[in-house]
Amino acid sequence: xxxxxxxxxxxxxxxxxxxxxxxxxxxxxxxxxxxxxxxxxxxxxxxxxxxxxxxxxxxxxxxxxxxxxxxxxxxxxxxxxxxxxxxxxxxxxxxxxxxxxxxxxxxxxxxxxxxxxxxxxxxxxxxxxxxxxxxxxxxxxxxxxxxxxxxxxxxxxxxxxxxxxxxxxxxxxxxxxxxxxxxxxxxxxxxxxxxxxxxxxxxxxxxxxxxxxxxxxxxxxxxxxxxxxxxxxxxxxxxxxxxxxxxxxxxxxxxxxxxxxxxxxxxxxxxxxxxxxxxxxxxxxxxxxxxxxxxxxxxxxxxxxxxxxxxxxxxxxxxxx
Amino acid sequence: xxxxxxxxxxxxxxxxxxxxxxxxxxxxxxxxxxxxxxxxxxxxxxxxxxxxxxxxxxxxxxxxxxxxxxxxxxxxxxxxxxxxxxxxxxxxxxxxxxxxxxxxxxxxxxxxxxxxxxxxxxxxxxxxxxxxxxxxxxxxxxxxxxxxxxxxxxxxxxxxxxxxxxxxxxxxxxxxxxxxxxxxxxxxxxxxxxxxxxxxxxxxxxxxxxxxxxxxxxxxxxxxxxxxxxxxxxxxxxxxxxxxxxxxxxxxxxxxxxxxxxxxxxxxxxxxxxxxxxxxxxxxxxxxxxxxxxxxxxxxxxxxxxxxxxxxxxxxxxxxxxxxxxxxxxxxxxxx
Numbered sequence: 001x002x003x004x005x006x007x008x009x010x011x012x013x014x015x016x017x018x019x020x021x022x023x024x025x026x027x028x029x030x031x032x033x034x035x036x037x038x039x040x041x042x043x044x045x046x047x048x049x050x051x052x053x054x055x056x057x058x059x060x061x062x063x064x065x066x067x068x069x070x071x072x073x074x075x076x077x078x079x080x081x082x083x084x085x086x087x088x089x090x091x092x093x094x095x096x097x098x099x100x101x102x103x104x105x106x107x108x109x110x111x112x113x114x115x116x117x118x119x120x121x122x123x124x125x126x127x128x129x130x131x132x133x134x135x136x137x138x139x140x141x142x143x144x145x146x147x148x149x150x151x152x153x154x155x156x157x158x159x160x161x162x163x164x165x166x167x168x169x170x171x172x173x174x175x176x177x178x179x180x181x182x183x184x185x186x187x188x189x190x191x192x193x194x195x196x197x198x199x200x201x202x203x204x205x206x207x208x209x210x211x212x213x214x215x216x217x218x219x220x221x222x223x224x225x226x227x228x229x230x231x232x233x234x235x236x237x238x239x240x241x242x243x244x245x246x247x248x249x250x251x252x253x254x255x256x257x258x259x260x261x262x263x264x265x266x267x268x269x270x271x272x273x274x275x276x277x278x279x280x281x282x283x284x285x286x287x288x289x290x291x292x293x294x295x296x297x298x299x300x301x302x303x304x305x306x307x308x309x310x311x312x313x314x315x316x317x318x319x320x321x
Numbered sequence: 322x323x324x325x326x327x328x329x330x331x332x333x334x335x336x337x338x339x340x341x342x343x344x345x346x347x348x349x350x351x352x353x354x355x356x357x358x359x360x361x362x363x364x365x366x367x368x369x370x371x372x373x374x375x376x377x378x379x380x381x382x383x384x385x386x387x388x389x390x391x392x393x394x395x396x397x398x399x400x401x402x403x404x405x406x407x408x409x410x411x412x413x414x415x416x417x418x419x420x421x422x423x424x425x426x427x428x429x430x431x432x433x434x435x436x437x438x439x440x441x442x443x444x445x446x447x448x449x450x451x452x453x454x455x456x457x458x459x460x461x462x463x464x465x466x467x468x469x470x471x472x473x474x475x476x477x478x479x480x481x482x483x484x485x486x487x488x489x490x491x492x493x494x495x496x497x498x499x500x501x502x503x504x505x506x507x508x509x510x511x512x513x514x515x516x517x518x519x520x521x522x523x524x525x526x527x528x529x530x531x532x533x534x535x536x537x538x539x540x541x542x543x544x545x546x547x548x549x550x551x552x553x554x555x556x557x558x559x560x561x562x563x564x565x566x567x568x569x570x571x572x573x574x575x576x577x578x579x580x581x582x583x584x585x586x587x588x589x590x591x592x593x594x595x596x597x598x599x600x601x602x603x604x605x606x607x608x609x610x611x612x613x614x615x616x617x618x619x620x621x622x623x624x625x626x627x628x629x630x631x632x633x634x635x636x637x638x639x640x641x642x643x644x645x646x647x648x649x650x651x652x653x654x655x656x657x
């Protein structure tokens with residue numbers, strides 16, 4: 001099993017290397033000139049534009065730029081942001097905790113609530129509980145996050161004024177201790193809910209189907225035949241088996257969740273990676289974009305390896321070799 | 322519906338009450354295409370310590386009869402009629418909770434395919450312990466000891482180590498032993514065995530059958546043995562019920578059924594079984610197919626396939642005629 005995971009880590013490493021290379025060319029193939037974005041709105045002279053281009057090494061041949069980029073990447077140097085003139089790694093690391101907090105909350109919320117509701121719906125199959133939940137889940141599944149987010153803003157922040165609309169902290173809130181935690185939590189509620197809805201619907205629908213499959217298995221009849229009570233049949237025998245494929249989907253979804261963070265963080269001005277990504281695109285801040293790409297692909301690769309390891313723990317039939 | 326005329330018997334048992342007395346059991350499946358009745362007025366009884374066979378082709382309703390007896394059917398399948406009197410109690414009248422206490426306690430069941438009837442994510446020990454804790458007033462540690470004991474009882478070598486394994490690490494025969502161990506932990510008075518050896522190798526089949534026969538001998542457990550293997554019936558069973566298309570068409574002692582079968586279906590079934598003495602010319606497969614689920618056949622349900630069909634077989638259902646040797650539902654019975 002150890003050699004299997006050593007191999008998986010090595011493969012993951014290769015994947016990241018390929019992604020780093022692709023990132024570079026992908027971004028350079030995109031339209032728009034970073035020099036324009038750097039200089040801003042004033043009309044520059046061609047000489048000045050040329051000077052800026054030289055300063056940032058953007059006048060060199062693409063291949064040469066790539067080799068310099070690759071050499072720096074090998075030393076974990078993501079370069080300097082064109083916009084902030086700070087090391088990319090510092091900017092990303094400053095934004096990472098906010099995204100992890102938001103994503104982690106959404107991941108835990110959508111997975112647990114989705115699985116619990118699905119198990120209940122499967123136990124009372126075709127009852128009104130099942131119908132209401134399943135119909136609602138279609139709505140949740142179909143609703144775009146940016147639209148739902150703005151709706152939440154209008155209702156809970158603007159009209160009802162229950163929760164803050166933007167950002168992660170209030171300026172007037174205490175800067176440390178319990179008050180700060182509470183302040184962040186208040187800011188977290190709306191984006192985390194918005195973020196969760198799609199994944200909750202996805203996890204719910206998947207788990208419900210897997211529960212129906214599990215409940216039709218022979219070992220369920222055998223459990224009933226030895227006198228096991230129905231709630232134990234559903235929540236122990238069926239649910240444990242139904243959850244296995246769901247775990248895989250949650251792990252694979254990690255990448256999609258990171259992609260979704262761009263929308264949600266932009267709507268709620270959440271100071272995380274997603275918004276940084278959006279800002280970097282607007283500013284054509286190539287180094288930041290590539291840094292985020294690299295970090296995100298690394299996180300997805302790690303998430304997949306962790307999912308595999310978790311699978312080995314919860315399914316005794318899985319043998320790695 | 323004239324289910325009363327198809328009662329396979331049970332009512333005539335005088336003196337000692339049978340352990341299990343099923344009368345006019347009817348099970349239906351409701352679907353958008355209509356209602357089908359896979360078990361249509363089935364009656365049988367089992368006395369304490371007796372091994373009774375329920376035989377018939379695939380789809381004749383024998384497994385459904387077993388599941389209905391255990392009340393293990395669920396929507397869209399439901400038991401719609403009859404009585405299942407077990408140790409003096411009609412199981413169909415019990416609450417779900419009372420029925421649960423019965424299952425795996427006094428009344429246990431084992432199944433056809435041991436590959437799929439054990440939970441793949443639970444250790445063998447945990448699945449046995451689960452059954453013990455449900456039916457016996459013991460603590461978990463004690464239950465674990467009893468679980469190993471149960472494995473020893475079904476002659477599993479190195480029971481302590483097998484207990485710690487997962488189902489997929491065991492062979493088919495071992496898994497069936499584990500299922501038997503789970504079933505007999507609480508010393509049931511009746512064990513329903515639904516084709517327990519069909520999915521196993523022939524040598525393993527014999528071991529499992531010996532084990533079941535031993536359990537009957539040592540613990541006095543009665544068994545309802547569902548099979549289509551008449552060889553096993555001849556070797557291990559006391560009495561036989563033959564089912565066709567949801568009904569019991571013949572019953573009798575193993576000796577009578579094999580020596581002088583009365584129903585043409587039973588005769589056809591016997592002729593289609595290979596044994597060492599069978600010559601190729603004597604082996605005859607039954608022509609045609611069992612009726613499909615939605616077919617409604619007038620008269621005797623076997624008449625389209627019956628070699629000795631009479632005119633009245635096509636229109637009138639034959640009553641069950643009973644004598645000292647057994648019973649059969651066939652118009653030839655009256656004519657003979």
